Amino acid sequence: MGRRRKKKIYHDIEITGIADKGKAVGRTAEGEVIFVKGVVPGDVVDILRTKKRSKYVEGRAIEIKSYSKERVEPFCEHFNYCGGCDWQQMTYETQLQHKEDLVKNAILRLGKTEPQAFLPIAACADTTFYRNKMEYSFSCKRWLSPEELNDETISNKEDVLGFHPKGAFDKIIDIKKCWLQPDPSNEIRLESKRLAIEQGLTFFDAYLNEGFMRNMIIRLASTGELMLIYAFYSNEQEQIKTFLDAIIERFPQITSLFYVVNPKKNDFLLDLDFELYHGKDHIIEQLGNTKFKIGPKSFFQTNSKQAKVLYDQVVAFAGLDGTQNVYDLYTGVGSIALYVSAFAKHVVGIEEIPAAIADAKINMAMNQIENCTFYAGDVKDVLTDSFAQEHGAPDLVITDPPRAGMHPDVVEMFLKLAAPRIVYVSCNPATQARDIQMLSEKYDLIKVQAVDMFPNTHHVESIALLELKS
Ligand SMILES: C[S@@+](CC[C@H](N)C(=O)[O-])C[C@H]1O[C@@H](n2cnc3c(N)ncnc32)[C@H](O)[C@@H]1O
Numbered sequence: 001m002g003r004r005r006k007k008k009i010y011h012d013i014e015i016t017g018i019a020d021k022g023k024a025v026g027r028t029a030e031g032e033v034i035f036v037k038g039v040v041p042g043d044v045v046d047i048l049r050t051k052k053r054s055k056y057v058e059g060r061a062i063e064i065k066s067y068s069k070e071r072v073e074p075f076c077e078h079f080n081y082c083g084g085c086d087w088q089q090m091t092y093e094t095q096l097q098h099k100e101d102l103v104k105n106a107i108l109r110l111g112k113t114e115p116q117a118f119l120p121i122a123a124c125a126d127t128t129f130y131r132n133k134m135e136y137s138f139s140c141k142r143w144l145s146p147e148e149l150n151d152e153t154i155s156n157k158e159d160v161l162g163f164h165p166k167g168a169f170d171k172i173i174d175i176k177k178c179w180l181q182p183d184p185s186n187e188i189r190l191e192s193k194r195l196a197i198e199q200g201l202t203f204f205d206a207y208l209n210e211g212f213m214r215n216m217i218i219r220l221a222s223t224g225e226l227m228l229i230y231a232f233y234s235n236e237q238e239q240i241k242t243f244l245d246a247i248i249e250r251f252p253q254i255t256s257l258f259y260v261v262n263p264k265k266n267d268f269l270l271d272l273d274f275e276l277y278h279g280k281d282h283i284i285e286q287l288g289n290t291k292f293k294i295g296p297k298s299f300f301q302t303n304s305k306q307a308k309v310l311y312d313q314v315v316a317f318a319g320l321d322g323t324q325n326v327y328d329l330y331t332g333v334g335s336i337a338l339y340v341s342a343f344a345k346h347v348v349g350i351e352e353i354p355a356a357i358a359d360a361k362i363n364m365a366m367n368q369i370e371n372c373t374f375y376a377g378d379v380k381d382v383l384t385d386s387f388a389q390e391h392g393a394p395d396l397v398i399t400d401p402p403r404a405g406m407h408p409d410v411v412e413m414f415l416k417l418a419a420p421r422i423v424y425v426s427c428n429p430a431t432q433a434r435d436i437q438m439l440s441e442k443y444d445l446i447k448v449q450a451v452d453m454f455p456n457t458h459h460v461e462s463i464a465l466l467e468l469k470s
Helices: 092-110 185-198 237-250 304-318 335-343 354-366 385-391 408-417 429-439
Strands: 009-018 024-027 033-036 044-052 056-066 117-122 133-141 157-163 213-220 226-232 256-261 274-279 283-287 290-294 325-329 346-351 372-376 396-399 421-426 443-451 461-468
Touching: 009 033, 009 056, 009 092, 033 044, 092 117, 092 429, 092 443, 092 461, 117 304, 133 185, 157 185, 185 213, 185 237, 226 237, 237 256, 237 274, 283 304, 290 335, 290 354, 304 335, 304 396, 304 421, 304 443, 304 461, 325 335, 335 346, 335 354, 335 372, 335 396, 346 354, 354 372, 396 408, 408 429, 421 429, 429 443, 429 461
Parallel strands: 033 056, 117 443, 226 256, 325 346, 325 396, 346 372, 396 421
Antiparallel strands: 009 024, 009 044, 024 033, 044 056, 133 157, 133 213, 213 226, 256 274, 283 290, 421 461, 443 461
């Protein structure tokens, strides 16, 4: 019988910085790099090793020996286990500094490219209650904290509504107050749970795949319009009606109420039919002068106020004067294309999701915009020589790819197209830096700016301006 190995503990490790994905980093006495979550640069901690690799180790802080000056008390009671806002233990100024450094380090070290300037990070005016969309899950099993697990008098058999903690697919943290979406978001969530219990509705059991109440999505626009979507396991019309009527009576400000029946084993809803129960089939969001129609399945930037800041910076970087031919790649529902169209001669948007392109066309008509054209398809396949011939060579390419960055063929095409300017928006500084390095064959990196879209998390957006070498 093999003996159980004792787990290694590293004592008195000073945390010196923040690395990729928001993990804090330090060095062991043996000189190994160690990554650990939930601590702050300047903390001195004892760390239990959880993973060993040839170049680094990972661990979990088991005791904080001395506290960093950058540390603050997390304001959310669910902070330790929810995982949603993983940087709440740092002052906002410190978060901004680390986000700026994450972008700088990616560009300088990973991308080995030096811009003419790094602009100061664009901070968020609102550091709490900034999201316009939240998704919650119902469950008949409450997630228990390690302390509760040790208490035999506490059972997890409880109807709850909240978030999945990492790694627990069939249990839910019962959220009392979430600091991410403005009122009446918390009230609606708490009341939905109370009403469902009062009406004797069963809550979902993800392990057994049974239980009536499954999910709830709240979308709140800056125009004041409010969309609510419930996912039920089965199409029990009487139960659905009784529940939704009570919700409408309690929250008359709802402008759009949908439900969806989901008997599947997973929570993915976009492949299902959404039934409109009450109000309009969409809400209207507005950024600056541009309005956006948002249906129950539409994608939209989740921080509307800061999306405007981001798009205004795109306009400022773009330097448009109404004469330019612009390509907006990975356009989503055409948000950037429509936003910049007032400053351009023509904008062509490409996006792989056909439903998003349908929304982009609706939004174009709603805003009486006539100088945009949208195409559905993979940028890699759509952006070809013949596409450029048909639409004219671009004076500016705006690109906002997903986290993985751009496909190498797309970067190659950029080099072939040789547009005088590129504005590269990214939610992943590492892949942005990689792509910029490839583009540096023909482009100078002029400026880079980090934009904070998600305070109290490690996520950061980054905008870069590149100009064709003369
Ligand atoms: C970061 S979002 C940007 C959305 C938009 N620019 C905005 O500001 O709302 C990236 C978008 O790229 C789309 N996408 C991902 N891979 C793609 C591909 N290979 N070709 C075209 N679009 C793609 C996604 O569906 C998503 O809408």
